[in-house]
Amino acid sequence: MEIFRVKKDIPFMKYRGISAVISTLIFVLAIAFLSIKGLNLGVDFTGGTIMEVSYPEAANIENIRETLVTLDLTDTQVQNFGTANDVLIRLPIIPDLSIAELSEKVAVALKAGNRDVEIMRVESVGAQVGDELYEDGALAILFVCLGIVLYLTMRFEWRFAIAAIVANLHDVIIILGFFAFFQWEFNLTVLAAVLAVLGYSVNESVVVFDRVRENFRKMRKASVEDVINNAITRTMSRTIMTHLSTQTVVISMLIFGGEILNNFALALTIGILFGIYSSIMVGCPLAMWLGTSQTNLVITKPESKNNSEAL
Amino acid sequence: MNQFSGWKYGVIIISVILSLVYALPNLYGESPAIQIMPIKSGEKIEPSILASVESGLQEKNLAITGLIIEPFSIKIKFASPDEQLAAKSYVQQVLGESYVVALNLISNSPSWLTGIGALPMYLGLDLRGGVHFLMQLDLSKVSEKKSDGLLQDTRKLLRDEKVKYFASKKIGDTIEIKFRSADALSKAKDIIRSQGGGRGIFGGSISKTTEAYEFSEINNTDEFILLVKNNDISNEDTVSFALKQNLETLNNRVNELGVAEPIIQQQGKDRIVVQLPGVQDTAKAKEIIGRTAILEMRIVDEDQSSPENLETLNPDNLPLGTELYKDRFGNPILVKKDIILTGERIINAGPGVDQQTGQSIVSITLDSAGANIFKQVTRENVGKRIALLLIEKNITEVITAPVIKSEIGGGRVQITGMRNAQEATDVALLLRAGSLATPMEIVEERTVGPSMGKENIARGINSTIWGFLAIAIMMASYYMLFGVISVIGLSVNLLFLVALLSVIQATLTLPGLAAIALTLGMAIDANVLINERIRDELRNGNTPQASIKIGYEKAWGTILDSNITTMIAGIALFMFGSGPIKGFAVVHVLGIITSMYSAIWVSRSIVNYIYGSRRKLDSLSIGEIFKVENN
Numbered sequence: 001m002e003i004f005r006v007k008k009d010i011p012f013m014k015y016r017g018i019s020a021v022i023s024t025l026i027f028v029l030a031i032a033f034l035s036i037k038g039l040n041l042g043v044d045f046t047g048g049t050i051m052e053v054s055y056p057e058a059a060n061i062e063n064i065r066e067t068l069v070t071l072d073l074t075d076t077q078v079q080n081f082g083t084a085n086d087v088l089i090r091l092p093i094i095p096d097l098s099i100a101e102l103s104e105k106v107a108v109a110l111k112a113g114n115r116d117v118e119i120m121r122v123e124s125v126g127a128q129v130g131d132e133l134y135e136d137g138a139l140a141i142l143f144v145c146l147g148i149v150l151y152l153t154m155r156f157e158w159r160f161a162i163a164a165i166v167a168n169l170h171d172v173i174i175i176l177g178f179f180a181f182f183q184w185e186f187n188l189t190v191l192a193a194v195l196a197v198l199g200y201s202v203n204e205s206v207v208v209f210d211r212v213r214e215n216f217r218k219m220r221k222a223s224v225e226d227v228i229n230n231a232i233t234r235t236m237s238r239t240i241m242t243h244l245s246t247q248t249v250v251i252s253m254l255i256f257g258g259e260i261l262n263n264f265a266l267a268l269t270i271g272i273l274f275g276i277y278s279s280i281m282v283g284c285p286l287a288m289w290l291g292t293s294q295t296n297l298v299i300t301k302p303e304s305k306n307n308s309e310a311l
Numbered sequence: 312m313n314q315f316s317g318w319k320y321g322v323i324i325i326s327v328i329l330s331l332v333y334a335l336p337n338l339y340g341e342s343p344a345i346q347i348m349p350i351k352s353g354e355k356i357e358p359s360i361l362a363s364v365e366s367g368l369q370e371k372n373l374a375i376t377g378l379i380i381e382p383f384s385i386k387i388k389f390a391s392p393d394e395q396l397a398a399k400s401y402v403q404q405v406l407g408e409s410y411v412v413a414l415n416l417i418s419n420s421p422s423w424l425t426g427i428g429a430l431p432m433y434l435g436l437d438l439r440g441g442v443h444f445l446m447q448l449d450l451s452k453v454s455e456k457k458s459d460g461l462l463q464d465t466r467k468l469l470r471d472e473k474v475k476y477f478a479s480k481k482i483g484d485t486i487e488i489k490f491r492s493a494d495a496l497s498k499a500k501d502i503i504r505s506q507g508g509g510r511g512i513f514g515g516s517i518s519k520t521t522e523a524y525e526f527s528e529i530n531n532t533d534e535f536i537l538l539v540k541n542n543d544i545s546n547e548d549t550v551s552f553a554l555k556q557n558l559e560t561l562n563n564r565v566n567e568l569g570v571a572e573p574i575i576q577q578q579g580k581d582r583i584v585v586q587l588p589g590v591q592d593t594a595k596a597k598e599i600i601g602r603t604a605i606l607e608m609r610i611v612d613e614d615q616s617s618p619e620n621l622e623t624l625n626p627d628n629l630p631l632g633t634e635l636y637k638d639r640f641g642n643p644i645l646v647k648k649d650i651i652l653t654g655e656r657i658i659n660a661g662p663g664v665d666q667q668t669g670q671s672i673v674s675i676t677l678d679s680a681g682a683n684i685f686k687q688v689t690r691e692n693v694g695k696r697i698a699l700l701l702i703e704k705n706i707t708e709v710i711t712a713p714v715i716k717s718e719i720g721g722g723r724v725q726i727t728g729m730r731n732a733q734e735a736t737d738v739a740l741l742l743r744a745g746s747l748a749t750p751m752e753i754v755e756e757r758t759v760g761p762s763m764g765k766e767n768i769a770r771g772i773n774s775t776i777w778g779f780l781a782i783a784i785m786m787a788s789y790y791m792l793f794g795v796i797s798v799i800g801l802s803v804n805l806l807f808l809v810a811l812l813s814v815i816q817a818t819l820t821l822p823g824l825a826a827i828a829l830t831l832g833m834a835i836d837a838n839v840l841i842n843e844r845i846r847d848e849l850r851n852g853n854t855p856q857a858s859i860k861i862g863y864e865k866a867w868g869t870i871l872d873s874n875i876t877t878m879i880a881g882i883a884l885f886m887f888g889s890g891p892i893k894g895f896a897v898v899h900v901l902g903i904i905t906s907m908y909s910a911i912w913v914s915r916s917i918v919n920y921i922y923g924s925r926r927k928l929d930s931l932s933i934g935e936i937f938k939v940e941n942n
Contacts, residue, residue, distance in 0.1 A: 120760045122756060122757065133889065151876060189892070192896075195880050206872045207869055238836075238839050238843040246833055257770050258767070261771075261825055265825075
């Protein structure tokens with residue numbers, strides 16, 4: 001079985017004008033959603049409390065709301081979570097009431113209403129901790145970007161590094177755009193997925209760039225465009241197989257992972273799908289546009305020589 | 312050309328066997344158990360109690376299914392959680408207060424595995440259920456108290472050394488002392504400086520050679536003002552000391568709570584993480600951990616405590632150096648600001664009954680420094696009252712204020728004035744478990760119920776298994792034998808990962824389980840790269856043997872690059888992530904390492920084993936290869 005029976009190289013780079021328009025469009029849209037709707041940040045970042053409670057029968061959401069009102073808790077959200085029996089309650093930070101006391105107060109009130117209610121999970125984050133987690137998240141993204149640019153500059157050259165990181169950030173912005181558009185909750189776990197995508201989707205660029213470098217050595221007379229087209233075509237089979245495998249696992253997570261892993265898997269799915277597109281149609285054109293050519297790549301000695309000993 | 316030397320096979324086989332052994336404990340599951348520990352950590356268990364517990368449990372028809380005796384704890388396994396609970400309450404009753412009986416889950420793996428250090432993976436709170444608290448120290452109180460202490464120390468010093476000053480007060484974190492002469496000022500300065508060994512109100516460890524204070528002077532014609540302030544070194548020292556004491560106190564309190572494997576750690580400069588696996592009664596846990604009680608002993612200002620005087624006192628305009636509080640009956644008591652002792656000087660406390668009056672009391676034992684101070688203070692203040700203040704949630708209450716009848720040496724003190732035996736027990740517990748150096752607040756709480764933990768485990772494992780099976784089918788049908796080899800490599804990768812996580816006992820969380828699944832999905836990339844490269848070489852007309860060799864060689868550089876970039880992301884997650892995210896990062900990074908080993912070494916060894924020795928090799932089972940004719 002061989003899926004890609006291509007006789008000639010697919011002229012990907014011919015469409016770089018169209019892809020540039022598409023990318024810009026999606027990018028602008030994502031930014032627009034982010035700035036208009038904003039991210040639906042979870043308590044990890046905003047501070048506040050979420051409580052997941054489980055009833056033996058279908059939960060009465062109205063009752064729960066009323067119970068909360070009797071506690072003077074007004075700015076709350078109560079919704080079903082997964083099944084009709086499970087309820088997710090969101091509480092804001094209440095001044096003069098420590099987060100520890102708040103969740104305890106609610107738990108006691110709910111238990112008074114129905115003895116069989118089970119508190120499945122409580123997550124309370126103070127305002128300051130929330131700010132710090134937010135800051136750390138931003139720092140982590142920055143660190144990853146710098147790290148990747150540095151490494152790729154060392155292994156390849158700066159043009160590839162810039163191209164790869166722009167392609168990557170393009171994916172990240174799109175993931176965030178989706179989360180803003182659908183108002184899916186963005187929490188620490190989703191942030192982990194975003195960072196994993198940053199690391200993962202750069203693989204795609206590395207594999208293609210590796211081929212490009214190799215092709216520059218072999219196809220000495222070909223144009224830059226042909227070299228890139230050939231590299232993409234030749235790695236196409238690998239691209240599809242790898243992403244298919246990863247996506248398979250992610251689908252398995254979507255099916256079996258439950259509510260907590262749901263948004264994590266969603267972020268990965270978007271990251272994987274757009275990762276394929278961006279490394280081919282954003283990274284490569286960008287590298288070309290920045291002026292990648294034989295002269296700035298071939299200098300590196302083939303490294304397969306010294307590594308073959310290890311095998 | 313595709314032959315491995317014997318030692319390479321040897322290394323692979325040994326690593327696989329070792330991983331099998333160390334991954335094995337994960338398959339045995341866990342049994343409910345109770346764990347008996349002495350209440351004071353570090354004490355050994357009396358051997359005699361084991362026999363009585365064993366026979367008692369037998370009488371109660373609670374069958375012991377396993378017994379682990381360690382120097383500092385005894386673990387008894389039961390068949391069901393019901394028996395475990397029954398046994399806990401029974402054993403606690405028999406052993407009384409000097410032992411803690413905690414619920415625990417103990418691995419069922421055979422003792423030879425435990426003996427070589429093979430343990431199951433360490434599950435995080437989101438998988439086993441429990442409470443996680445992040446507590447923030449209130450440092451404003453620390454520096455405030457420290458300047459209070461500085462003022463008192465300085466006054467005492469100057470009095471003792473007979474240096475005359477006419478006014479002293481605290482302004483913010485600076486103390487101000489006024490002298491009549493420049494001479495007196497410089498003498499005072501030298502004295503204070505020589506005391507710079509920085510025994511602040513919370514003790515401390517600044518070496519004598521380090522300057523602990525910042526001085527400045529204002530010289531007017533008729534008064535000379537000395538300003539003294541704790542400097543940064545001294546303040547930092549105080550903060551770290553306060554943190555250490557709070558850590559110790561929390562340790563003691565959690566010990567009293569009866570938690571099997573608590574984690575209490577410093578995080579950052581002024582925070583403490585408390586993790587209590589398996590704790591279900593979060594309210595009780597919060598109450599005991601969050602109790603910010605601080606105990607202080609101070610002398611009552613008897614000179615101004617006549618009943619008439621107390622009634623006319625204006626709370627906003629109290630006599631210098633005093634504070635007004637109420638005792639348990641609502642009567643006002645005027646105490647001096649000087650703190651004689653704090654709870655940190657108490658090394659033991661227990662409830663008891665006063666043999667003369669029949670009242671409930673708490674008897675406490677002070678450490679030697681505390682005993683000395685107490686002896687001196689009681690000698691100097693015979694006839695006066697000594698007040699015991701309990702400060703909890705910013706409310707200060709005078710528990711009791713007995714009259715000092717004579718000098719009390721030896722550091723044994725009895726506190727009367729307890730309402731009943733229960734209160735005596737509570738106060739004793741609080742004193743024994745220590746008081747906090749400074750109040751703390753819970754700034755993050757994550758609680759996961761036990762059933763949720765089980766659900767989460769099932770979610771993670773199902774995601775991994777089904778994802779793995781789907782990949783296996785895809786790989787085998789697309790790359791045929793090479794696909795099967797890749798899947799074997801992937802299984803070995805999973806095995807390595809589980810073994811590694813078990814050996815280093817990294818905390819496995821739900822995102823960590825997701826990372827295992829994700830690692831499998833990503834790890835296959837290396838195999839795909841290799842297989843595609845081999846196909847490429849075959850397509851280019853190379854012989855099968857050469858294709859294998861070149862395919863692996865060419866893929867290597869790419870695999871390395873792509874894994875290193877993924878690793879960068881993993882490391883960032885580890886550095887900046889907290890809690891569950893760290894769990895994700897650890898698995899992610901380890902998974903990258905194991906996947907490189909298994910994809911390159913293990914799969915190559917199998918390929919070499921199958922194909923390497925064949926002289927005449929016409930084709931490889933790597934799926935159909937489409938050849939481009941004009942190439």
